[in-house]
Amino acid sequence: MSNQYGGDDIDKVILEGVTFKKTGQGPKRQEQGKVKTKAKKKSYITGAHGSASAKKKADIRRARANRHK
Template sequence: MDDFEQILEGGMVFRGAPKPKTDDGKVKTKAKKKKYITGAHGSGSAKQKAKYRTQRANRHK
């Protein structure tokens, strides 16, 4: 009961959330790599997405 009384009087101390790690510039997903964006690695969906990106980029030129 001594611990319980101490908690009631002084409160509990919770540890804070861990700080986020600093971004070291590494690419962590395929979607950000240049070959995937341009569709050069051969995937059909990547080629289609690359086509849509070029169409969107050229829309207001």
């Protein structure tokens, strides 16, 4: 079923599916030592940087961690 609009590609996609691959952009983020989001930084997790929402979230994390001890 080949036509002028690339029917072979469509047939291949229907039969085999589509695969998305990551591009090789160098070393992984963990290997670089960088933190992806603010939520993973220790001062943010413990609520030490002064934000009221971070302190509240730290309390929630502490309570959840101690719930089944």
